[in-house]
Amino acid sequence: MSTTTTQSGSGAPAGNSPGHTGKPGASRLVSWKAGIGLSLLAILGTILFAFMAGPKSAGFGIAEASNTGASTLAAWITLILALVISAGLGYLWFVRRSGTGSGYATVPRWIPACTVAAVIALCLAALGVAKVSKITLESGPVGWICAVVLLALAGYSVFLTQAKKTTPRWVGGVFATVFLVGFLVWIVAHGNDAEPAISLAGLIAGSVTLAVPLVFGSLSGVLCERVGVVNIAIEGQLLLGAFSAAVVATVTHNVYAGLVAAAVAGALVSLVLAVVSIKYLVNQIIVGVVLNVLISGLTSFLFSTLLTADPDGLNKPGHLPPVDVPFLSDIPIIGPILFHQSLVGYLMYIAVIVVYLGLFHTKWGLRVRAVGEHPQAADTVGINVNRTRFWNVLMGGAIAGIGGSFFTLVSVDAFSKDMSGGRGYIALAALIFGRWNPIGAFLAALLFGFADNLQSVITIIGSPVPSQFMAMLPYALTVFAVAGLVGRSRPPAASGIPYVKG
Amino acid sequence: MPDAKTPRDEDDDVATDVALDTADGAMAPSPVPASSQGGTIPHAAGGSLFRQIVTGNAMVSVLSVLLAIVLGGILMAVTNPRVAETAGYFFARPGDMLSEVFKPYVALVQGSLFNWAGADTAAQLYPITETLTVSTPLIFAGLGVALAFRAGLFNIGAQGQIIFGALFGAYVGFTWHLPFLLHLVVVIIAGLVGGALWGGLVGLLKARTGAHEVIVTIMLNYIANFLLLFLLTTPAFQRKGSTNPISPFLDQTALFPELLGPQFRLHAGFLVAVLATVFVWWLLNRSTLGFEFRAVGANQSAARTAGINVPRAVVLVMALAGALAGLAGIAQVSGTEKYLSGGVAASIGFDAITVALLGRSTPWGTFFAGLLFGAFRAGGVAMQAQTQTPIDIVLVIQSLIVLFIAAPPLVRAIFGLNPRKKKNATGGHGSGTGSGATAGGKIESGAATA
Numbered sequence: 011m012s013t014t015t016t017q018s019g020s021g022a023p024a025g026n027s028p029g030h031t032g033k034p035g036a037s038r039l040v041s042w043k044a045g046i047g048l049s050l051l052a053i054l055g056t057i058l059f060a061f062m063a064g065p066k067s068a069g070f071g072i073a074e075a076s077n078t079g080a081s082t083l084a085a086w087i088t089l090i091l092a093l094v095i096s097a098g099l100g101y102l103w104f105v106r107r108s109g110t111g112s113g114y115a116t117v118p119r120w121i122p123a124c125t126v127a128a129v130i131a132l133c134l135a136a137l138g139v140a141k142v143s144k145i146t147l148e149s150g151p152v153g154w155i156c157a158v159v160l161l162a163l164a165g166y167s168v169f170l171t172q173a174k175k176t177t178p179r180w181v182g183g184v185f186a187t188v189f190l191v192g193f194l195v196w197i198v199a200h201g202n203d204a205e206p207a208i209s210l211a212g213l214i215a216g217s218v219t220l221a222v223p224l225v226f227g228s229l230s231g232v233l234c235e236r237v238g239v240v241n242i243a244i245e246g247q248l249l250l251g252a253f254s255a256a257v258v259a260t261v262t263h264n265v266y267a268g269l270v271a272a273a274v275a276g277a278l279v280s281l282v283l284a285v286v287s288i289k290y291l292v293n294q295i296i297v298g299v300v301l302n303v304l305i306s307g308l309t310s311f312l313f314s315t316l317l318t319a320d321p322d323g324l325n326k327p328g329h330l331p332p333v334d335v336p337f338l339s340d341i342p343i344i345g346p347i348l349f350h351q352s353l354v355g356y357l358m359y360i361a362v363i364v365v366y367l368g369l370f371h372t373k374w375g376l377r378v379r380a381v382g383e384h385p386q387a388a389d390t391v392g393i394n395v396n397r398t399r400f401w402n403v404l405m406g407g408a409i410a411g412i413g414g415s416f417f418t419l420v421s422v423d424a425f426s427k428d429m430s431g432g433r434g435y436i437a438l439a440a441l442i443f444g445r446w447n448p449i450g451a452f453l454a455a456l457l458f459g460f461a462d463n464l465q466s467v468i469t470i471i472g473s474p475v476p477s478q479f480m481a482m483l484p485y486a487l488t489v490f491a492v493a494g495l496v497g498r499s500r501p502p503a504a505s506g507i508p509y510v511k512g
Numbered sequence: 513m514p515d516a517k518t519p520r521d522e523d524d525d526v527a528t529d530v531a532l533d534t535a536d537g538a539m540a541p542s543p544v545p546a547s548s549q550g551g552t553i554p555h556a557a558g559g560s561l562f563r564q565i566v567t568g569n570a571m572v573s574v575l576s577v578l579l580a581i582v583l584g585g586i587l588m589a590v591t592n593p594r595v596a597e598t599a600g601y602f603f604a605r606p607g608d609m610l611s612e613v614f615k616p617y618v619a620l621v622q623g624s625l626f627n628w629a630g631a632d633t634a635a636q637l638y639p640i641t642e643t644l645t646v647s648t649p650l651i652f653a654g655l656g657v658a659l660a661f662r663a664g665l666f667n668i669g670a671q672g673q674i675i676f677g678a679l680f681g682a683y684v685g686f687t688w689h690l691p692f693l694l695h696l697v698v699v700i701i702a703g704l705v706g707g708a709l710w711g712g713l714v715g716l717l718k719a720r721t722g723a724h725e726v727i728v729t730i731m732l733n734y735i736a737n738f739l740l741l742f743l744l745t746t747p748a749f750q751r752k753g754s755t756n757p758i759s760p761f762l763d764q765t766a767l768f769p770e771l772l773g774p775q776f777r778l779h780a781g782f783l784v785a786v787l788a789t790v791f792v793w794w795l796l797n798r799s800t801l802g803f804e805f806r807a808v809g810a811n812q813s814a815a816r817t818a819g820i821n822v823p824r825a826v827v828l829v830m831a832l833a834g835a836l837a838g839l840a841g842i843a844q845v846s847g848t849e850k851y852l853s854g855g856v857a858a859s860i861g862f863d864a865i866t867v868a869l870l871g872r873s874t875p876w877g878t879f880f881a882g883l884l885f886g887a888f889r890a891g892g893v894a895m896q897a898q899t900q901t902p903i904d905i906v907l908v909i910q911s912l913i914v915l916f917i918a919a920p921p922l923v924r925a926i927f928g929l930n931p932r933k934k935k936n937a938t939g940g941h942g943s944g945t946g947s948g949a950t951a952g953g954k955i956e957s958g959a960a961t962a
Contacts, residue, residue, distance in 0.1 A: 242726070282915075290919040295666050295726055297918070299865055300911045307907025308587075314902035315591040435730050442727060478742035485731040485738075492723040501724070 043494075044177040045168040048185055052157075052164035059153035059192040068198035069146045069207025072137055072343060082139070084340035089135035096128035122180070131344060138342025144207070149199030156192030160185060202472035213467055214460070215347045218355075219421070221459030223248055223430070225358050226413020227437025228444065228451035229365050230276070233406035235446055236369060237399050238382040238504040242298025243283050245434025246305035247276040247407050251414020253309045256425035257317070259327035259418070268327055269353070269415050276411020277404050279305060284403040288396050291508040302434070310427045317425060330354060330419045352420045354412065361409055366448040378402060382502035385509040395509045410434075439488035446501060458484040569872065572923050576916035577884075579923065581617070584909040588901055589613045616901040623894020624887035634775055639890065641778040645848060647886025649674070649840035649860050651785040654867030654878040655792050656711070656836035660725075661873040662796060663829040664809035669714055669729025670837040671861025672736035673707040677838025679740060680706030682845040682852035683749070685762035695765040696846065700784075703842035704835040710736060711834015712827055719823035725830070733861065741854050749852065759852035768847045781843040785879075788836060793875040795832075805829050837861070863889075866914045885910060 103121045163185045167177040198206050227244040234241035254275035259268025279301055287294040317325040330352040339349040351358075369375035377398060380388040385395045418425050436458055443457075444450025465480035589595045589612075598609035622629065624643045630636035653670040660667035681703035690698060714732060717723045743749045744757035751760045768779035796802040807815040808825045816822050844856050867885050871877030892906040916923045923929075 240726075286915065286919050286922070290922050292918045293666075296869065297915070299668065299862075300869075300914045300918070303862060303866065303907055304911035304915065307904045307911060310904035311587070311902050311908060312591065314904060319593075432734070435734070438727070439731060476742050476745070478738040482735050482738040485734040489717070489723070489728055489731045489735070492727050493717050493721040494723070 040171050040174050040176055042171055044182070045164070045171040048160075048164040048167045048177075048181075051185070051189065052160035055160045055189055055192055056157035059149075059196045060157035063149045063153035063196060064199040065150075066199045066201070066204070066206060067146050067148050068152075068195045068201075069144055069205060070194075070198070071144050071207060071209035072142055072211060084337060084345070085135055085138040085342045088341045088344070089132065089139050092128055092132035092135050096125060096132050099125040099128055126183075134343045135341070145210075146205075146207075147195050149195050152195045153192060156188050156195070159188045160192070163188070197468055197473050197475060198471065200472075200474045201468075206471050208467055208471060211343055211347065213463055215350075216463040216467075217456060217460035218347055218351075219459070220462050221455045222355055222358050222420070223413040223416045223433050224437045224440050224455035224458055225362065225452050226416070227410050227434050228441040228455050229361055229448060230406035230410035230413070231438055231441035232365060232369070232444075232446060232448050232451055233378075233409065234280075234403050235441065235505045236382045236502055237378050237402040238385060238395075238502060238507065238509070239283070239287060239399055239403050240294040240298065240506045241280075241283065241403070241406060242295055242438065243279055243301040243305075243407075243434075244410050244437050245430055245432065246298075246302040247279045247410035248414035248417070248430040248434050248437075249302075249309055249428070250275040250279050250305050251411030252417040252429055253312070253414075253425050254411075255415035256327045256418035257324055260324055263328070265328040265330050265419055268419055269330075269412065272411040272415035272419075273408040274411065276407040276409070276414060278407070279411075280403045280407025283407070284400045287508065288399055288403075291510070294506055294508075306428055309425075313425060313427055321424070325424050327418055327423060329423055352416075354416045354420050357412060361412075362448050362452045365409075369448065379502070381509075382504055385504050385507075389509070389511060395511070399509070410437075413437075436484055439484055442501075443488055443491050457487075569920070571929075572920045573870070573872075573917055575923050575927055575929075576913050579916055579926065580909045580912035583912055584905055585613060585617065587908065588616050588905060592901075616895050616899045616905070619895040619898040619901075620888070620891035622891070623898075624891030638776065639894070641772060641776045642890040643883065643887045644782050645777045645779065645886075646890045647882045648779075648781045648785045648847065649843040650863055650867050650886050650889075651879055651882035652788060652840035652843055653837045653860050653864030654871060654882045655788055655875065656707075656833040656840070657864045657868035658871060658873040658875070658878045659792055659796070659805070659836065660829055660833040661868055662809050663805040663825065664812070665715075665718070665826065665830060665833075666726045667711070667714075667729060667830070667833050667837075668726055668865065669711065669732050669834075669861070670840070670864045671857050671859075672729065672733040673710045673834040673837035674841040674844070674857040674861050675733075675736040675740050676710040676834075676841070677703035677707035678841030678845045678852055678856045679743065680838070681842045682759055682762060682856075685766035685846060686760045686851075689763060690765060692765045695763060696768065699762070699766045699846055700839070700842055703838040705838070707838020707841065708831040708835040711837065712831035714834075715827035715830030718830070719826045737854075737857075740852075740856070744852070744854060751851075757854055761851050762845060766846055767850060768843075777848060779843075779847040781847040784839065785843070785882075788839060789875045789879045792836070792878075796875065801825075801828070837864070840864070863910070866910050869914045870917055872917075 099121060103125055106118075106121065163181055167181055170177050198208055200206070201208075227248055230244055230247060231241050251272035255268040255272035258271035259265045262268070283294070283297050283301060286292050286297045313325075332350055332352050333356070335349040335356075339345040341349070367375075369378060377388065377393050380391075381393060381395050381398045388398075389395050414430065417429050422429065437455065440454040440458055441451045443454035444452065461480060461483045465477050465483075468475070468480065469477045592612065595609060595612045598605075598612050602609050623639050625640055627636050627639050630638065653674060656673065657667050657670050681699045684702040685695070685699045688695070688698065710732065714725050714728050717728050718725045741757060744759065749759050751758050768781045768784075770776065771778045771780055771782070794802075796806065804815070804820045804825050805828075807818065807820055808822055808829075812822055815825070840860055841856065844860075845852055849856060863885060867881045868878055870884070871879070871881035888906045888910060889903075892903040895901050895905075896903045
């Protein structure tokens with residue numbers, strides 16, 4: 011969560027020079043950012059969740075009524091598997107930690123994350139086995155519990171900072187989770203009904219669906235920025251992908267041809283970006299912004315002239331039906347959320363995993379990152395910088411294009427003007443929030459999809475928070491992230507700088 | 513993409529430009545390429561006067577506009593079923609097809625400059641006044657973007673700054689009731705303050721935390737937009753008795769006076785835009801502050817070494833850029849719209865980026881680029897009404913123009929105007945001396961404008 015940058019006793023974190031990190035050692039300086047930030051949020055949480063708690067209870071639907079009972083076997087198998095895995099990981103974690111005795115540094119990063127995931131799966135499977143279909147929480151007591159936990163965590167963080175120690179990451183994680191729970195209970199309990207309730211399964215499933223184009227877009231951004239090309243044109247790639255998918259799928263009567271066409275279209279936008287910014291060395295941000303305007307104008311123009319004149323012949327793509335993965339989709343709660351997706355949804359999982367493994371566990375990935383961080387050094391060891399950049403940007407465009415096909419082949423069955431609706435920019439935000447890491451970008455995109463879906467859900471049940479503020483959330487979080495208030499985000503060093511051999 | 517004939521030479525010159533632009537690969541290139549700043553193009557120095565003119569920047573701008581218009585025309589022709597129809601008997605009656613092809617552009621000119629089919633003088637002159645009206649907010653916002661460009665900052669946030677300017681100005685305009693002129697002045701000041709706050713926030717974040725201004729401005733655009741939508745549902749901003757998210761009308765005293773009588777929409781905001789252009793010209797070329805801005809834009813490290821307070825310059829230039837964009841918001845609420853609505857900023861903030869780029873970030877260049885894009889907008893409306901050509905074509909042409917302008921070598925290569933062939937003939941100077949001379953030339957030209 012926090013970095014060792016500077017200490018300012020009076021209050022606000024003042025005088026941070028960008029990129030400056032304090033040296034660990036005798037005169038170690040610990041940032042007050044985490045302590046102060048958590049304290050403010052904890053106070054806010056206490057006021058909202060505890061003192062302003064509504065008299066009503068909040069209901070959370072866990073599973074669809076029709077879905078229960080059909081999958082007892084899957085639920086039991088999942089329960090047992092999750093139990094075994096979480097126990098195993100937990101043991102591994104414990105052994106690694108106590109074995110060396112020096113703390114977190116020796117535990118591989120994936121162990122805590124996977125353990126938490128396994129425990130969550132375990133809890134959900136237990137709910138499935140117990141056939142719980144709805145949880146009802148009293149907003150008053152839950153609010154108070156959340157508030158006390160938040161205050162305690164903030165106090166712990168302040169205490170650690172006082173003792174010149176950095177706040178460990180888990181404090182931030184737990185804090186965010188508790189805050190989210192408190193917030194959900196509080197906001198649902200303020201609904202208009204007598205017993206307000208939302209479907210938690212529907213909420214999360216909707217978030218995953220809404221996140222699909224964001225994930226593809228941010229993966230495109232990761233591929234481009236990691237190789238040193240700023241890709242603002244994600245919006246254009248999504249939009250042209252959506253357009254070509256619609257047109258080609260209609261003309262060929264084949265949705266899969268549409269999917270391929272979307273990838274080609276995205277790559278085409280990237281081609282312009284790559285040629286103009288790598289060969290003609292134009293500022294990449296300018297090219298990106300201009301490309302977005304160009305694609306928006308071009309698709310709107312073609313839509314108004316050709317597609318509206320002949321909607322049946324040009325703008326009636328088929329639908330990519332959702333596909334159930336055998337067995338996995340029978341798992342209660344998790345199954346319908348993760349394994350009841352269209353082909354584009356499964357491609358998303360594959361893309362995240364492939365990009366992650368490719369970037370961080372292959373020779374190719376090492377080269378790509380070298381080019382993005384220090385092109386001169388990469389060139390010295392014989393990597394063709396501009397060719398690497400060119401192909402990566404093209405690949406990024408193809409991925410974003412596939413994400414664009416989601417709009418016309420999965421969510422809506424026809425193209426309409428500017429239908430990407432600024433999601434390319436949210437994808438950009440997700441990429442930054444995820445710290446230029448495919449997994450991080452994926453999680454950030456899920457978070458933004460969640461915020462987006464929560465906004466529409468609570469608008470339906472009625473809420474004390476205006477929906478516009480919920481809609482603002484991803485953007486505000488991103489501003490905090492780039493300003494260094496939420497963790498530290500640092501782009502690849504050579505991002506945005508063209509490379510000229512010589 | 514036509515292949516350049518002398519790739520090696522071109523690469524040399526481009527390399528020089530990039531070395532100059534990026535401080536030898538240490539920073540991202542400036543939004544205003546060094547090769548497009550100043551009046552002369554050093555590469556062409558050895559050529560004849562004619563050669564210098566045809567390869568110079570002004571020529572590249574003209575050619576870019578021409579190329580974009582031709583491409584736009586091709587796009588319209590291809591998508592127009594009437595063109596295909598008339599093309600069938602092209603050799604029998606070529607006039608039919610040609611008139612079909614040129615019809616949208618004729619309508620564009622008729623809707624933006626002079627309507628020769630108008631009934632009386634007023635109707636004939638209406639298009640040009642409409643162009644000036646539409647240009648006014650574009651010029652303001654374009655100046656804001658251009659000013660930030662000159663300090664090396666990429667201000668994508670004109671949209672949000674326009675919204676904030678409009679928000680502040682409109683609130684003062686319909687809640688306070690002051691005498692004529694004083695009210696307008698107060699509204700303008702409120703707009704300046706609103707824009708400056710939203711722009712200055714970006715500068716502050718950039719200066720204090722190093723947050724990249726592109727990301728921050730994009731995000732702040734959305735935040736401003738949602739804030740506006742929210743405020744328009746609150747009693748303080750929503751029109752009494754209306755369920756729509758629109759504000760009350762501004763007081764008559766808060767509006768810009770109409771310049772040419774009630775039958776034209778042209779208002780005094782245009783004169784303010786001229787004044788703002790003069791002010792930005794004075795600021796950039798005649799004031800210490802402007803010199804600091806340009807120094808920061810050219811090379812932050814060098815500016816810091818020279819004793820310039822870089823963070824202060826960053827905050828100030830973003831606040832000033834925001835204030836200028838805020839004036840665009842005032843031009844909307846006090847000039848054309850007369851009330852505040854969710855669509856008050858339309859797409860002006862994004863158009864402003866293209867305006868500033870086309871104007872090469874010089875004040876007067878931005879002014880005329882604003883006029884050109886204003887003409888496209890105004891004419892586009894007439895074109896859509898007369899020929900059913902969607903106004904979106906204007907976006908295509910606009911973005912193509914900017915794309916070509918941003919890449920002068922591309923345009924020169926397309927028209928075969930690369931000055932490099934000449935240079936090759938003068939002998940095999942090493943690229944080192946070449947770059948030195950080029951850099952010297954550029955700094956000289958920069959100093960000349962200072």
